[in-house]
Structures are given as C-alpha cells and as structure tokens.
Amino acid sequence: MSILRIIIAIFIPPLAVFLTVGIKGAFWLNLLLTILGYLPGIIHAVWVIAKHDT
Numbered sequence: 819m820s821i822l823r824i825i826i827a828i829f830i831p832p833l834a835v836f837l838t839v840g841i842k843g844a845f846w847l848n849l850l851l852t853i854l855g856y857l858p859g860i861i862h863a864v865w866v867i868a869k870h871d872t
C-alpha cells in the first residue's frame with residue numbers, strides 16, 4: 819500500500835482513486851461519495867487502494 823496514495827486519499831479521495839485505477843466505476847463512485855459525505859469518500863479511497871495493491 820502506497821503511503822503517498824493514502825495521504826492523498828485523506829485530502830483528495832477522488833484523486834487517489836484516479837491514480838490507482840483510472841477513470842472507471844470506482845472513481846465515479848468515490849467522487850459521488852466524497853460529494854455526499856467526505857468521510858465515506860476517504861474510506862472508499864483507502865479500500866480501493868488496499869484492494870488494488872494486493
């Protein structure tokens with residue numbers, strides 16, 4: 819798990835997801851979660867990063 823991506827996920831969750839998977843469904847879902855509630859966006863971003871790095 820990239821520490822830099824986790825730090826980015828805390829401040830700008832959609833950017834961290836974009837850097838991890840590109841513009842796919844996970845990015846759009848994260849953007850929606852971040853708009854609706856910042857904390858769900860962070861949680862989802864960390865989850866996507868952890869899932870992708872394994």
